[in-house]
Amino acid sequence: MREHRQFHDGERAVQRRAGEEAIADHRIGLIHDSVIGGARPFIAAQFMVALGSVDPAGRVWASILFGKPGFAHTQDGSVIEIDIPASRRDVDDPLWGNIQANKPLGILFIELGSRRRYRVNGLVSRLDDERIWISVREAFPNCPKYIQRRHLRSLDAPDGISQSVTGSTLCGTVEDIVRSADTFFLASHHVADGADVSHRGGDRGFIHVVDKGTLRFPDYPGNSLYNTLGNLQVDPRAGICIPDFVNGRLLQLTGTASLEWDQIDPGDESGGTRRFVTFTVGGWILRDAMPKAAWEYGDSSPFNPPVVP
Template sequence: MTSKTPFHEGERAIQQRAGESAVADRNVTLVSDTVIGGARPFIAKQFMVVLGSVDASGDVWASALFGQPGFIHTTDGRAIQIDVPEGSRDPVDPLWTNIASGRDLGMLFIELGSRRRYRVNGTVSRIDGNGIDVSIREAYPNCPKYIQRRHLRALGASEEPAQAAYGTVLRGNVTQLIQQADTLFVATHHVETGADASHRGGGAGFIQIVDEQTLRIPDYHGNSLFNTLGNLQADSRAGLYIPDFANGQSLQLTGTATVEWDQADPDRVTGGTGRFWVFHVAKWILRDAIPRAEWEYLDASPFNPPVAS
């Protein structure tokens, strides 16, 4: 970061390459170092938060936590409290070994049913047997584009330990989950601005499987801040979280990602940007991650570009 811009060098480089620096400068006024008053009740009523964290080796992971409304809250807008007792934490999720006091944590609060989302990045200031406090570095709303509407009809406690599988190549049930997905979450990190968690969505099949260790994701028009791609410009390590709403599973992947520019796109699967980002898989975890959750699919985003046939 410099005194002349609120963006780090990676974000600025991507904005300039995309020709969207002026738009980014206008939209950055939405970014604050506190959660605005109107967003505080929105956060408190959520039953899901997506988190971005970094492990001891520097690999980035995306995770999701679930709880009854009120398990996440903020009183003054300067810190977020996440109440997750130690006994209810998923030992399979790398999140719980990644975070400690002073570590970066990215948070995305997303309400699929209303297509509302709010992004908060900060630093863990407390973690104990009751939960986590996160001191806020930056917070801002995101637009509702590309979110498929779903309603969570029921969320119950797990009666059995989550079953987990691990791997490094994309085969079998893993590829099937990816091919059917219309939603993913991506975590990235920057040494100065910390961890970040973001949403990506599209029609089922918008995530392309190139080979057993490579995914290709179209990059649509967004808010022009380019937080995710900007972070990747500076540090290519990234994590994905892909939920399987129908079968109550989730896929977490960690690896690296690179951006492809000015690609041929005759079917306009990028929505006209000509951009893709390619994710190279290092390892993955597949597990039962949304136990006893009953989701009702409502409709797809009207902004979704077509999916490659």
């Protein structure tokens, strides 16, 4: 265990305001400075990995990589290798340019079918034409709440070739993807602690389009560590990646996020926290980048609060 792991000022500020500082102190023991032995087979079994990175301009992006089980693996837990040959890297994904300019990388291994997830933050120590090496800074499990179960029945290997469009306005297909989402990944960054990426889920429609440049979603009760919100407390730059499971597209948005406290919530959309996050869009990329796959939707999380139109 990382004995010297301490919460930074942003995490502490959010924990304190939420009244969960003591709970966070109790759970800090979950955070290790390497991947624990029991989580290593889980990592090797995954075909989908979410990542958070920072571009040369300081903007934060969330991405998703796909591969056959075993494409991500770790031998001793101190270094994770992700095998993605250059021929299968989508040049339209900001990730590849980002990790050449900035080494911090947040990783989330998630298995939608079992609602299991494991989070790793670290630094890119090496990148060549075959794989990425990430030196682990901290690693810890996350609870299964708010994950919608989906089972993968078949998966074609991604070929690195996709079509993409860019913009900054939430309209048309982009707006439809946002409104219909029940799953997305939220990336953030802290100047000392590096990049991070987390899962957010809810019933379809839990992300609200406020206007053509703004979306808003509730912040549900979680593990009380407040890694993501703590980062946003001190650096509002954030990235969102929404997978469109039906049409095989990935929507990546970059912008800034702010946490709203003590909101009026008569429909209990926040699950009792009365917290919401407002995301201001700086730009987006829409790519048909998900490999051909047959997804079977299982069910929504029983913990999902209601969605109010």
